[in-house]
Amino acid sequence: MNKKRLTWVDVTKGFLMILVVIGHYPGQLDFPLVKYIYWFHMPAFFILSGLFFKPVVEKSLMKISIQKRFMQLIVPYLFFLVSITLIRYGIEIGSGNKDLSWYVNDMWTLVVGGRFVRGAYGVFWFVTTLFFTYLFFLWMTKNFNRTKQLIILAVFYSIAHFESLFAMHVIGGSPSEAAQTIPMIWNIDVALMAVVYFSLGYYLKSFWMNVSHKWLIAGVLVSISAVLLDNYNVIDYHLSMKFLRYDHFVLDLIIPLSFTVVLVGIFQLIAAKSSLNWLQKIEKHSLTIMYLHIFTDILLNDYFTYGVIGFTAFGLFVPIVVSIIIQKFLPHGKLLLGGFSQKKASSNRAVT
Template sequence: MEKKRLSWVDVTKGFLMILVVIGHYPGQLDFPLAKYIYWFHMPAFFILSGMFFKPILEKGITKQAIHKRFMQLIVPYLFFLVTITVIRYGMEIGSGNMDVSWYLNDIWTLVIGGRFARGAYGVFWFVTTLFFTYLFFIWMTKYFNRIKQIGILTVFYLIAHLESLFAMRVIGGAPDEASQTIPMIWNIDVALMAVVYFAFGYYMKNIWMNVTRPWLIAGIIGSVSAFSLDWFNVIDYHLSMKFLRYDHLVLDLLIPLSFTLVFVGVFQLIASRMSLKWLQRIEKHSISIMYLHIFTDVVLNDYFQYGIIGFTIFGLIIPIVASIIIQKLVPHGKLLLGGFSPKKRKTPTTPLPN
């Protein structure tokens, strides 16, 4: 049962990682594929993360749990941040850029991170947001009962929408520019929205672990209805967690949950009947793919002409190769890719009576 569970989870995450790559394709497409990908793919990652959250019940292990997540999330974040930056600066110096103020401004932007880090760092916001989402949920589940947790989540959800309303309607303009008028380091404010999706993963764990036919049908109805209404211009729905764009109090839950139900349910059915090891391999190298797929295009697009298929292939293969090299040749490579496992505490043995 455990193997099957891990199989479909890895397969689903592998597929979502492909969507992450496709969603960052910089070219123009006749079909607004990125728009529909953004409807659910990032919320789905938070939902799946919440599904495996374990509340801290024992005393004295909170610091250990936070340390574990820090090593698994922030250490790879810093490693790829420094690595990409060193290579970028080498390229800039090679092209003749000696403007010290440019480098100082760029470094300051990278320190703030989140929605302010663009280009090659376009996905870095997710990791810091996930880390603070985890901290929020530890705090909630440790000190409050379920009813109070739901109350806190409701407040967070409303605050997130009020912030979005201020950015999108009061400030106005393009979502990326509007959201950057609100100062915030590491997109911590996005965790107010992310923790709600995370909570749905945790609270609905029994449903996610075995998406039954009625739930799958409900997900399909919700997804098809949303797509049809948008396609025929009845609604004009957008979702961009990174840039604080939350369009609708109800649809911001209904649409991501519906699509996630469909993909989780479908991949559970498929994984129970056939092996999808290629998707599992993609998930195995997902850290490297997430951090490097945009940077891969930054490096290659001056030398190659390719469309969305080439962009996706390069964005998967080159980071996978980099991941293998890091694991095998770089000291502590597995640790730098998030493979941290805390040492288990030894349980003292009770001496036998004489």
């Protein structure tokens, strides 16, 4: 991938990260913006992640590939999990909470993770799901041909929808409550749905690398039509990957794909004429922003009054500052933020 192509990917991911922050705004908005953000922002991340997937054929390289992804995803996950928890427990102890059972129950919830952790950990499910999505797709591409891969994906997609149907309509209640009645560590079951989006990024790589004007227009028309149909109550579409809410077997592909086509197409056009450095910088610190934007609001909302703009500004600025501090002042700071390179690791072993 050349530099221009990498630029539009970074810019698109930076914009999506802004949408992630806005999507967690706890207040009420006049326009159902959050609902529409959830239609596509998480699927888009999985699609763009699939763009960079490289199959591993040799058995000897499988362990190396998994280790790399573990260091890039799970090490930062554990770092932020422990860091936020220590601060939370410090606040709890300072406020007089000495109930040992509360801490034991809280720790157990953190171990299970996924949809069972809320509040400051509201986005942690994405990283563990992405890790297992990568493992699923790595296994598929190594052991099966393209036809069998598509069959497996169809089975995964169907199982995911059956699970959603069971949670939303048999168990019932709010999506978060219904989903939490189905036990699963680290939201591994969500990877059944995520791997389908991930595969679309990989299989359609040539399409995504240069979205034509024709497809961009088609994506705009489908996206606008979906919003209008929803606004006039012709459809009532929702998508929440975290809480297993997949509302429609067909629309769960069409709507996220159409919005992603629009975003990618637009930012490819813009990136060809402008660098949009500010979005690239947001993407550069996206991991820290993802982990800390909700926690930032939890720490600050007692001292500041702000709407969605203030929430978004704090949710971006504070984590970026923290990210810079971690990288510059903490030992192995870049590694803690996912900056692991197999080449660097190999060269370090060679030196020692």
